[in-house]
Amino acid sequence: MKSLPSTGEKQRLLPKHFVAVVALLLILLLISVLMSLAFGSRTIGLGGLMDGLFHPSVESHEASVVRQRIARTVFGLICGAALGVSGALMQSVTRNPIADPSILGVNTGASLFVVCGIAFFSISSPSEYIWLAIIGAMLTAIFVFGIGSMGASGATPLKLVLAGAATTAILSSLVTAIQIPRMNVMDQFRFWQVGSVGSASWESVQIFIPFLVVGLVIALFVAPALNALALGDEVATGLGVRTGVVRIFAAFAGVLLCGAATALAGPIGFIGLLATHVIRLVIGPDVRFLMPLAALCGAIILVISDVVGRFLGSPGELEVGILTAFIGAPILILITMKAKMKSI
Amino acid sequence: MPTHTFETKHLQAGYDRKIILDDVNVRIPSNKISIIIGANGCGKSTLLKTMARLIKPESGDVLLDGKSIHKMAPKQLAKILGLLPQSPIVPEGITVADLVGRGRFPHQSVMKGWSKKDYEAVAEALEMMNITEFADRAIDELSGGQRQRVWIAMALAQQTDILFLDEPTTYLDITYQVEILDLLTDLNQKYGTTIVMVLHDINLSARYADYLFTVKNGKLIAEGAPKDIVTAALIKETFALDCQVIQDPVSNTPLIVPIGRHHI
Amino acid sequence: MINETMNAIIKARKSRQRRYIFVTVLLAVITIALACAMMMLGNTIYPVRDVVRVLFGETVPGASFAINEIRLPRTVAGLFAGFAFGAGGYIFQTMLRNPLANPNVIGITTGSSAAAVFCIIILHTSSTVVSLAAVIGGLVTVAIIYGLSKGSSFSIGRLILIGIGIQAMLNAFISYLMLIGKTSDLPTALRWLSGSLNGAELEMTFPLIVAVIIATPILIYFAKHLEMLELGEQAATSLGVNTNQTRAILMICAVIVIALATATTGPIAFVAFLAGPIAQRLVGVGFSNIVPAGLIGIILVLGGDLIGQFAFETRYPVGVITGIIGAPYLIYLLIRINRKGDI
Numbered sequence: 010m011k012s013l014p015s016t017g018e019k020q021r022l023l024p025k026h027f028v029a030v031v032a033l034l035l036i037l038l039l040i041s042v043l044m045s046l047a048f049g050s051r052t053i054g055l056g057g058l059m060d061g062l063f064h065p066s067v068e069s070h071e072a073s074v075v076r077q078r079i080a081r082t083v084f085g086l087i088c089g090a091a092l093g094v095s096g097a098l099m100q101s102v103t104r105n106p107i108a109d110p111s112i113l114g115v116n117t118g119a120s121l122f123v124v125c126g127i128a129f130f131s132i133s134s135p136s137e138y139i140w141l142a143i144i145g146a147m148l149t150a151i152f153v154f155g156i157g158s159m160g161a162s163g164a165t166p167l168k169l170v171l172a173g174a175a176t177t178a179i180l181s182s183l184v185t186a187i188q189i190p191r192m193n194v195m196d197q198f199r200f201w202q203v204g205s206v207g208s209a210s211w212e213s214v215q216i217f218i219p220f221l222v223v224g225l226v227i228a229l230f231v232a233p234a235l236n237a238l239a240l241g242d243e244v245a246t247g248l249g250v251r252t253g254v255v256r257i258f259a260a261f262a263g264v265l266l267c268g269a270a271t272a273l274a275g276p277i278g279f280i281g282l283l284a285t286h287v288i289r290l291v292i293g294p295d296v297r298f299l300m301p302l303a304a305l306c307g308a309i310i311l312v313i314s315d316v317v318g319r320f321l322g323s324p325g326e327l328e329v330g331i332l333t334a335f336i337g338a339p340i341l342i343l344i345t346m347k348a349k350m351k352s353i
Numbered sequence: 354m355p356t357h358t359f360e361t362k363h364l365q366a367g368y369d370r371k372i373i374l375d376d377v378n379v380r381i382p383s384n385k386i387s388i389i390i391g392a393n394g395c396g397k398s399t400l401l402k403t404m405a406r407l408i409k410p411e412s413g414d415v416l417l418d419g420k421s422i423h424k425m426a427p428k429q430l431a432k433i434l435g436l437l438p439q440s441p442i443v444p445e446g447i448t449v450a451d452l453v454g455r456g457r458f459p460h461q462s463v464m465k466g467w468s469k470k471d472y473e474a475v476a477e478a479l480e481m482m483n484i485t486e487f488a489d490r491a492i493d494e495l496s497g498g499q500r501q502r503v504w505i506a507m508a509l510a511q512q513t514d515i516l517f518l519d520e521p522t523t524y525l526d527i528t529y530q531v532e533i534l535d536l537l538t539d540l541n542q543k544y545g546t547t548i549v550m551v552l553h554d555i556n557l558s559a560r561y562a563d564y565l566f567t568v569k570n571g572k573l574i575a576e577g578a579p580k581d582i583v584t585a586a587l588i589k590e591t592f593a594l595d596c597q598v599i600q601d602p603v604s605n606t607p608l609i610v611p612i613g614r615h616h617i
Numbered sequence: 618m619i620n621e622t623m624n625a626i627i628k629a630r631k632s633r634q635r636r637y638i639f640v641t642v643l644l645a646v647i648t649i650a651l652a653c654a655m656m657m658l659g660n661t662i663y664p665v666r667d668v669v670r671v672l673f674g675e676t677v678p679g680a681s682f683a684i685n686e687i688r689l690p691r692t693v694a695g696l697f698a699g700f701a702f703g704a705g706g707y708i709f710q711t712m713l714r715n716p717l718a719n720p721n722v723i724g725i726t727t728g729s730s731a732a733a734v735f736c737i738i739i740l741h742t743s744s745t746v747v748s749l750a751a752v753i754g755g756l757v758t759v760a761i762i763y764g765l766s767k768g769s770s771f772s773i774g775r776l777i778l779i780g781i782g783i784q785a786m787l788n789a790f791i792s793y794l795m796l797i798g799k800t801s802d803l804p805t806a807l808r809w810l811s812g813s814l815n816g817a818e819l820e821m822t823f824p825l826i827v828a829v830i831i832a833t834p835i836l837i838y839f840a841k842h843l844e845m846l847e848l849g850e851q852a853a854t855s856l857g858v859n860t861n862q863t864r865a866i867l868m869i870c871a872v873i874v875i876a877l878a879t880a881t882t883g884p885i886a887f888v889a890f891l892a893g894p895i896a897q898r899l900v901g902v903g904f905s906n907i908v909p910a911g912l913i914g915i916i917l918v919l920g921g922d923l924i925g926q927f928a929f930e931t932r933y934p935v936g937v938i939t940g941i942i943g944a945p946y947l948i949y950l951l952i953r954i955n956r957k958g959d960i
Contacts, residue, residue, distance in 0.1 A: 107778075111785075156948060159955035167774045168955055170781055171717060175947040178886065182940030185811060190931030278785070322796060331796075334789035341782040345775055346765060407851050431857025438851035442714060446902040450626050458845050459857040463838055467630065476622040485622050489629055511856065 024292040034305040038086075041312040045082040046075050049319050084209035084217070085315050085329075086308040088274050089284075091221055091266040093307020094228050096281015097300045098263035101235040102256055103154070106286070106344050107166045110146070110267035111278025111334070114176040118149025119271040121180045121187075128187050135273060136216050142272030143220075143265060149176060150264045166345075206274050206315050207326050213273045220269035227262035228300055231255050235296040277330040279337020280307045286340055310336075354545035355514050356383040357433065359404075363413035366403040367571075372411060373399045375571045381515075384545040386538065388558040391568035392592050397551050398439070398519060400568060404549070405436040405517045417515075431459035435513035437504055439520050443492045449503050450488040453478055456510030478509035481543075482536060498529030505536065516540075518550035522557070530554070534561045555592075559583050560604045567591050583607035633901060637909075640899045644912035648696075651919040655692040658927060659683060694817035694881050695918045695935075697825045699888065701878035703914015704836060704907050705871040706889025707896065711843055711905075712867055715773045716950060719890045720755075720875050723780025726884035727787040728758025729876040734791050738798035748824040748880045755876030758783060759868065812885030813934030814922050825877040832870040833911075839867055840905035885936045887943025888917045894950070917942075 046061070047053045053061070053071050060067040061075025092110070099108040110116055122145030126132035132141065153176050157169035234255040237245040242252050270277065284306035288299055311329060314336075318327035360380040367373035373396045381387055381404075391397040402408045404415050406422050415422045422430055435456075443452070456478070457471045479485045482502040492500060501521060508516055518537070522530040534557060540546050552558045558565060559579040567575040567582070569591050575582045588596050588609055601608040656668045663671075663680045671677050671684045706719045720726050732754025736742045742750070762783055766776040842863045845853040853860050875889065896910040917939055925933035 112781075156951055156955065159952060167778055168951070170778055171722070171951055172948070174722065174781055175944055175951060178940055178947065179944035182811075182886065182937050182944065185937050186933060186941065189933055189937070190929075321793070325796065327793060327796060331789045331792045334785050338782045338785040338789070341785070342765060342779050345778040345782065402851075405855055407854055427854075427859050428857035431855065434855070436851065436855035438849060438855070440849075441852045442847065442849040444714075444847040444902060446897070448629075448902075450629060451902070452848075454626075454630075455845060455848065456856065458841065461841070463841055472623045472627055473619070475626055476619050479622055479626075480619060485625075488622070488625060517855075 024295060024298050027292055027298060030288075030291055030302065031305075034302065034309065037309050038305060038312075041309050041316065042082055042086070044316045045085065045312050046078050048316050049074075049078065080211045080214060081206055081209045081315075082312060084214050084274070085206045085312045087214065087217055087221055088206060088270045088277070089280060089308035089311030090304035091217075091224065091270045091307075092277065092280040092311065093284035093303040093305070094225060094281075094300055095263045095266040095270070096283075096285045096307070097296065097303040098228055098231075098235075098259045098266075099281065100285055101238060101296055102259045102263065103158075103169065104239065104241075105166050105169060107282060107341055108169060109279060109282035109337075110264075110271070111276065111337075112170055112173050112282070112341070113150060113153045114173040114180065115146045115149050115153070115264065115267060116271050116276035116278060117177045117180040117184070118145040118152075119143070119268055120276060121145055121184050123272065124184050124187050128191055135213060139216055139220070139269055139272040143268035146268030146271060147261075147264050149180070150260065152176060154260075206311070206329055209274070217269055217273055220265055224262045224266040224269070225304075227258050227265075231259045231262070232297045232300055235259060239294065239296070275328065275330060277311070277333055279333045279340070280310055283307075283310055283333070283337045283340050286344065354384060357418055357514055357547065358383065359415075359417050359515060359547070361404060361413065361415050364400075364403060364410050364415065365412045366399060366408050366410040368399075368408070373571050374403060374410075376413070377571070377573050379404075379566060379573060379576070381547060381549055382564050383547050384541070385563040386541050386548045386561060387550075387564040387566060388562035389549070389551045389566045389568060390553075390555055390558050390591070395568045395591075396571040397566075397568045399571075400566075401436075401517055401519055401549065401551050405434065406430070407436070407438075428459045431511065431513070433513055434515045434517070435508045435511045436517040437508045437519065437521060439523065441504055443500070446491050446493070448489050448491055449484060449495075449506075450475060450479070452492060452503060453506045453510050456507040456512075459511065474510045474512055478506040481509060481540065482506040498525055498532065501525060501529065501533055502536070505533070509540065513546070515547040515549070518548070520551050520553060523553065530557065537561075555583075555588070556601070556608050559608065560601060560606045579606050583609070585609075633904070637900050637904050641909050641912065644899075644909055644916065648912055648915050648919070651916060651923065652692050652696060654923060655695065655919055656684060656688050658923070659688060690817045690819045690822065691814045691922070692919070693819060693826070694822045695814050695922055696915055697822060697829050698812075698814075698878035698882040698885065699915030699918030700833075700911040701825065701829055701874035701914070702885060702888040702918070703892030703896075704833070704911035705875040705878075706891075706914070707893035707907055707910035708836065708843070708867050708871040709889070710893045712846060712864060713773055713776070714847060714849075715777075716890070716894055717777055717947075717954075718773055719893070720872075721884065721887055721890045722947075723762060723777055724784030724787060725755050725758050725762075725780075725872060725875060726879045726889070727784045727791075729755040729879035730884055731787040731790050731794075733880050734794050738794045744818075744821045745824065748821075748877055751880030752873050752876040755872045755879070756869070758787070759872055811934055811936035811940065812879075812883035813936055814882055814918075815934060817882065822881050825874070825881045828874050828877050832874050833907075835870050836867065836907050837905075839863060840907055843867060844905055882918075883936060885918055885921070886940035887947070888914050888921075888939055891917060891939075891943050891946060894946075 043058065047058055051074055053075055057069065057071030058075055060069055061072035096109055099110070100106060119142035122141040123138050126138065126141045132138065153169065153172045157172035234250045237248045237250045238252060238255060245252050267281070284303040285299065288302045288306050292298055292302065310333065314329045314332040318329055318332050321327045361377055364374055364377040365372055377400060389397045389400060399408065403410055406415070409423065417433065422434070453475050457474060461471065479488055482505055484499065484502050484506060487495060487499065492503060495503065505521070522533055525533065537548055538561060541548050562579055565577065565579050565582060566573060567587060574590065575587055583598060585596055585598050588594055595612040596609045597612065598607050598609050653665065657663055657665065661679065661683065663684065667677050667680045668684060671681050709719045710716050729751040732750040733747050736747045736750045762776060762780045766779045842858050845856050845858045846860065846863060850860055892910045892914040893906070895913050896906040900906050900909050918935060921938040921942070922935040925935050925938045
């Protein structure tokens, strides 16, 4: 983050390799989408794919399988994109390389609210889950940031992670405690929790879209200011940035995106962490470019994880969240190993 | 007043395969105060730690009375040789008397409780360091200078003939620096304890040391009584600093007066 | 003058010794009371007389089955697992000089859980092999976390972060196993997610009992060395402690008992984390608190289990209760540490 070019310097219009990276990501995206459409409990050949996608008149079984998978794939894409952007936002706001919804316990906060909704208010539709999840995510985020940023050194990765871990522990105990006496809640909640992207429908996409748009628009507006924020609060203030306002908006957008994604897809961790770090490694720390590419990258990771989960879990399916934790956690470890001790 | 020979033979040591000390041969004068000085990163602290067996040498050896310290039983060695690290850790909430009592570890067997000798040693150490009044206080409540006295008291309770100290005056106000060095001198005079320490301040070193070791780039470049070896040329060589050496009006030891680019 | 000082020191030390003994005895009494309650309470309440008769081999209609088959195994598992978590957690916290560095937070119990669940669901092994696997899983997890966090300079912070990362992976692995497992194996395996004394069997507890009986004297023997380690690597070395050897022995003992406890009851949340600090509070510092910490571990487990069984309409596993009690304390501790500004 510190290697950011100072604003006075003449800047290149685009970061190095930007075009090449975008092209590569788009190709990967295309491949992952095709894989998601083709693979599953039943593998579809190229012909069936083409029929399903471009020939609405063809009524073969293969074509209809592909059509069913479209909603799921689209949902996976926007969900991954939302999580990628959310990760980039949270990392910038906290100036902390490992801020990720799952590490901060935000997912569990969303879970607790959803389970309370199911248990005490008999809520059962996704359009209602989403609000509960977002509120739960927000409150948890505020709580964890609050504890993690106490003290002189501010929100160091270690403090945030520990605050997140402690909060997750309490919340998940509560989730279990609410579930155990209520078998029906347990059933419904389990369905939500392993919902992954497998159960996604066009309805989920529809519910998600407004949240996605609001989150992305805010993200676009605050991106330049986040670049300044990366240089520290004093410098940012000196550059004329209203740090408090930027923080609140960026954090709001970040939580909105991941809360909505969690509400609809269940807890999926580490995508924001993974996507943001991969992209930053390639194109550098400029948030304006980082954010859209992290969105692309997040979408690819989620869709591919979903496809791989279909294989590993067969005959059933493996939750996306399990896979992303498995590839994401080593990144957390790598970052920790590389980090200088003072910054931890 | 027991005397010991303590010497290093062709000592080579360092961290992470990086050699910091290269072929160092020192012989610590028994029952005297020796001070090791040198620029930052020259290896003086590494030398002290290697002599106190905190770092295992790559080659060469450290001999106490002719025996390699790495071949001695840790507890036996700890009865003769003590070290006060630069930043020891204070367990939360521990009282002064308790911490000082931990210095008795090498003298106690694991199963037995405290003996009269243990209590005596702790009481004596507290008295000597003037911290009796704090005996039941938690260390967290004490000031930096008081804390350092507690740590030295712990090393005293260990009742070793040789005591190493790694920069015992760092982070202390000048008042406390002088106080600590005075107390160490008391210790040396009363019990004949051989004291070896690393110090930053050249002038205090020249005043309090019976014997000085000067280290540069992991090698010993000069040793001897301060008044014999501290010269402008040596300081220039060791610290790359121009200076004048005058006589300390208080102690008649060498006093260096640095020469910068301004105010000449 | 010297004599006065000496007498003052002796007095202070004796009074603290008395406090240590008093607290330890008190804790032991509470432990016994809880164990009795565990034996007496249930669907039917049996008087002490019946419990004693059953324990001495007499057959009391009704009581014999409930006590021998259900309550005794449950109580024994709680006793030994509680002690193992409490004492083992205390060893870790003291050795690493950080209350946060305990088997729960850095994921050693998760390592044991993952190995145990793997054996149950994939390999369908006997309970002995499950115990062994849990121990190996715990030790390997420690080795990996420690190895990765060593790097150029060791730091507790890095160790904790890496531990949390490893824990996330292991949890994902456990979830995966649960998903592909047969439904019939799930109840057994579920125990590894939140600890529980339900369905405890004496036979399964046996390895833990042996380990605790062997490890406890070793831990007590090294308690003084552990006190010296608290002063830091360098000070401990200069006091004559062979730090590497001491650390290895203590670490291995602690991991083995904790791993076996995990294999028996699952990772009962926060017991390993809470016991040490509570013992410190009650007994004070300056003495090694291994035994008090172990007793508090037992009290937490048995007490939590009794609350879980009888305080509410529904029965909750002990892990849920200790989780709800323990996590707020963790947060309180974090707030305090953060205010002070050093982790």
